[in-house]
Amino acid sequence: MSDKKEFWRWKEYRWHDEAKDWKAADIVSAGVDIGSVSSQAVIMLDGELFAFSNQRTGFDSPESANKAIIWAMEGTGMTLDDIHFSVGTGYGRVNVPFADKAITEIACHARGGNFMYGSSVRTILDMGGQDCKAIRCDERGKVEAFLMNDKCAAGTGRGMEVFADLLSVPIEDVGEMSLSVEKEPEPVSSTCVVFAKSEASALLREGWPKTKVLAAYCSAMAHRVVTLLERIEVEKDFAITGGIGKNSGVVKRIEKELGLEALTTTYDSQIAGALGGALFGMALEKKRRK
């Protein structure tokens, strides 16, 4: 086995609220977000967060979906049969074997973002593993406008992973390191991962410190995303969901360009989609029982 350190690897984890008794809940709903890079499962009791898991997506979507939900239920005594309504979302949403319905990430992120950041959120930028979405929503988390860019990995978690690996920097440290530069360098000219990678290699050979290369890449990513946001007209409050939402180097630069601060949350920004799915699950179960 190779002992090469995997710098891109972020922490997988699960959580559940031990103070809650799921057997007392009227509606148990679940949302499972199968992204190209990561998968999350969220379980809610009458619209309150009960459990979640966050892990890497495997090669097989149905398998990843099963693993995600089983991990979220671990130690709770709950089984799949105890869940009244499950929603699949994300890139692999049609491949969630136990889902009662598949719903787009757009709808789920708006709904989940509304729950996580509060009803003042009007613009949500989701920077996921392989695409980037800009969503404008109302105070109930209903989508008013959206735009999705899924043509290339620029501005995505996958691109950032490739970069962290190239520079041998742990992915959690990329943001902070990129902010430690004294003077902001010119952004790399290309945000296409393949080109940006060779551009970065060239800069390293020229003797640029890693922090400066990271700064140049994070700012290119931020700029690219801001141009995408222009089309849907950013309204505050503004929030960033998805894995890149945890990268301060990109978030700070987006805030600077927009002149707006992004809301923060105590929730994990990566679970927004699954959370939205679970909320829809509850609403749809109520509708079904009527």
Add this chain to the structure above:
Amino acid sequence: MIANYGYKDGSGDFFIAIDTDKCDGCGDCVPACPNGVFAVGEDPNDPLCDEPVAMVTDQERRKLKYTCAQCKPDHDRPPLPCVAACKPMAIEHSW
């Protein structure tokens, strides 16, 4: 909802915007488009709404610039068949 389907790349913005509040789901855009860009069905981005609306198909979203080129000659641009077919004027192109 303004649903923007398409992409942005080095050569420009290529989005078809469908205003789902104006769209009544009549389906006239589907046969009007020679390249099968549109489909009508349950709104994938509003799962609690039961009214059908138009959307751009998955296959076409990433290549609109090329797909629509045939309707957009450089000179003397005629009205686009999709836009002309939609009576509530729910369809707009960004380029």
